[in-house]
Amino acid sequence: MMFYFGIEHEVAFLDNAGNFADFSRTKFKDFCQIIDKLPFYPDDYPELRVGDAGIKKKRWYIEGFERFLDSEQVVECVPKGIEIRTTINSTIQDTITELFDSFSFLREVSLKFGYLPVLVSFNPYYDVFQPNPPLNEYEIQRRKVSPEKQTANIPMLTYGPDLNISVADLPVERVIDIGSKLTYYSPYIVPFSYTSPFYQGKLWEGLSVRTFVRTGQRPATMVFVKKRSELIKSIPSLTKIARIPAEVGRIEFKAFDSCDDFSIYAALLALLKGMVLDESLPGRAMIPDPALHQLSAREGFSNESIFIHAGKILQAVEISLAKDPDRELLTPLKHLLDKRETPAHEMVRNFHKLGSIEETLKHTYLKNTSI
Template identity: 35%
Template sequence: MSSAIAVRCGLEFEYLLANTQGPNVGQLRDFADLDFHELSALLADKPGRNDPELAVGDMGIRQGYWYLEGDERFHPNGDFDTLAVKGVEIRTPPAQSVTAAIEQLLHIEQQLLERLGQHGLGLAIAGLNPRHERYVFTPPLNVFEQQLRAEDHEYDGMEVSTLTFGPDINLSFAGWDSARNLAVARKLNYYAPYIVPFSFSAPFWAGQPWAGDSRRTWVRSSCRPIVKTFVAPEALTEPPASPLLRPARIAIEEGRIEFKAFDAMPCLELLKACCYLLIGLCLDEQLKGQTDETALALFRRAAWHGFEDPEVYTGATQVLLAATKALQQYGEPEGVQALVLLQQALERRLNPAHWMRAEHRQYHLGGLATTPTFSVLREVSFARKTDNS
């Protein structure tokens, strides 16, 4: 059944890779011990390679419904060399509802798991790769790579993004022009620090507990985009009217709003709820905040304290109320119901990082289809939090 709102939703979700066979079952795998060319060949025959609704990356790596993610490395002459593999990403074509997008994501996830399983690999979920203290360029960047990264800001923060994982939630609203899309992107950018704690799943770093709830948000918010919106290339001025604007690579991208700040949440119900939270915030007409800038200090307070920070808690409460009201006004009962669990999390100041610490889990082993329900996450987290209070 399509949404009562004229919105298309597409999902991108980043996963870690882990062993499913041998003496080290459950151990994470990445650029330290994965060969890109070998793994790429194993995953090359995949669904969606000819889907016209999805853009293809310059190197030909980003094509189809799944592809390897990581840091692109080049020879000194500019030829592509390899990819320092951080994990794998699934992306869905645009769907007519959040539910349809999630169903597509789970279907593709199952196909990917079957393929990986034939080679002793599986998926894992966390906001941050907990194996490494940092990602080091190995070998060091050559002159060509240094120049490329100085000129192309899409490479900004690769030393961070090669260790961080999240969903990109893509929304397109029928009939909205570029001015309205930009206004909404600026709005999401403004309110993002208040809502990202719903997803926090990075309380471990370099194999040890981190003092805050999201090491990912702490390091990422200073160097990677929070939100983007895509316009026709000919409509993009130089310099752009906003740093949030990007040129559409294919026509269907025009009007797309892409939110990138959530951690890779180890709970399918939370992913659905966060999608509806963004839709409600986009539709809301009561909250007026907008910005092109990243509120770094506020993001870092949120990353450290979550909803225990009074300003973050108050802001999240305002956003949740406004989003719920907007979804009610637009006749979206499924979305309203999905936000109930966010209200429950907010009331108890909980996020997935509390569950991960309580269970001593540095990551969820498996895909989204096997993540715990929100009720399990909530009760385990609250019990441990109460014990420690």
Template identity: 35%
Template sequence: MVQIGIEHEFVFKDSNGIYLDFETAQFPIFQQIVDAFPYFENDDEFFECKSLERRPKRCYVEGFERYDSDGQLVETIPKGLEIRTLPYENLDDLLSEFTNSYLALMKITKDFGFSPLLTSLHPFKNNVTLHKPLNQTELDLRTPEALNIAINALLWHGLHVNVSIQGYTHEQMTDLVHKLNYYTPFIIPFSFSSPFYEGKLFEGLSYRTFKKANKARKAAQLQNRKGSYVIEFRGYDACGDANLMKALILLVKGLVLDKTLHKRALTQDPEMLKLSALEGFENQTIKTEAIGVLEAVKSVIADGQVFEELQRMLYTNDSYALKMKQSFLETGDILQSISNRYHYS
């Protein structure tokens, strides 16, 4: 039995057209939005409390948590708001819950004058500077490498797919992580949606993937969540369409169920990830491997309509990133190019 849950991060602009990030977003306002989001009974059986939550919710403030000298959590520097779902066997049930949460969240954020932006990496800033220096307690909480990753994570956003498989051992789940390590560069171009950086066009399709290629944080990681092994796949860019989101999830599900693809990698391949980020399916190696993945996944996932659309995207190298680049070339406006891109309802 395969169960899947997802997490998706959302970035916003305010009514004045200001991109809300680690410098311009105010934690108290974001917390008010989360406080207004509904609580569902028994969610604490599946979720941990995030930030300053008293009860775990399906929406929370995502960002970099700050602590005082006594180690008490005092605030979260927001990079946005995150929606998470319960784990499901049925993907339609998963997407229904996600859509309901999205609509509820957008109704609340609209009252604050916020509107969502579809981006997977900050399109204007390439570095994070904290207003308040880290105290010694905060420095001691993480290794220097983990601290650097946590701070720089304020710049990127995406879709996370969480997979658990009943009865699978630690060794079996680890093998699937190694499988995802290898095949990640060949499935992520379907999700690409970050063609901007430092206020200009990236030559490729996903500056997020390009920037993260050499990072220690892997695209797939095995975690223990409340006693269950869960693979968290973090390779995808942000996704603005319900049908595409279903397809992206099915790709991961199909990869973990498939028994014919035998290549593995202990770690992700930075150079292959960069090649994927730059060229997508225009690159023949990426395209050939992706065709192989689609054929394998089609044999275990019966959804012809989804795979017809993925094949169309593969053979035309279509993506949100391409549409955003075209919009920017027409308007010269990055914010306009990443606005009004969500179609879940």
């Protein structure tokens, strides 16, 4: 099988005063000055989607809530952060190297404008995003087009990756089956990434507010198909029409929290690859289980069922990758499972040691000084 990989990674920031730079205090122009100074690679296209608004012109773009008047013309974008996306790569290592290089560029430029990249997967202060002014009639009608547009306010609070994987010449039925498999096993594998232990300015009682709030209302997995006849109706969606040819057959796993140690992204891509190759795991689901994701979000691997299932999945993946060098990339996940910890545990320890959310966030991304 010929595999292809990509990552879309959302970055949050603290401003010069040490405040969390979200929609409440940051304007589009504040992040736009950063994007303007980052390089443009013409050879990336048509592999990367630009979109109708023209915001996604580079490997980096402003992620936010787009506003409209009475047509598809975007008149404003309320920012939440900056997204980095890689091109399509044939190896996991090349994907991670490109992500690291792009993050390094972003960090270097953003610091010059007084913005420090920080890791968190749910807004630490706000639990709701209310468009201001309220949605007009055109925007209200536009949101009825898909389940994802109806819940478009949720991503304004969350920061998370899309881990993209595809296999050359795989039949669409097989791709959708893999998507439903990843959806079923999502609550058992997402703790490997948990990094959102803050809520409403305080330490939350669990490990991933993002998972608790998001998964169930939003997809765990999205499969891109070529034809409308191949779509499967579900809420949230499992399938979506590819917007450019490069998206056809792509499986996007959307339920992980963001990671500041990119070796964990490498491990998670290897995990997904192994789950694609595996033929022993029987579970399938069209939509993610909200209650199970909420249990997972609160307890992680300290929950016996989550722990046991995660171990079985990891074991199955190791078997399916037995002769594949990517098997070695799984090591960080095995360490987390052995300790029954998630990355959020380290954030919680730092919070107790440092005394504030802002100081805790300043201690993220420190592991990504080299590849």
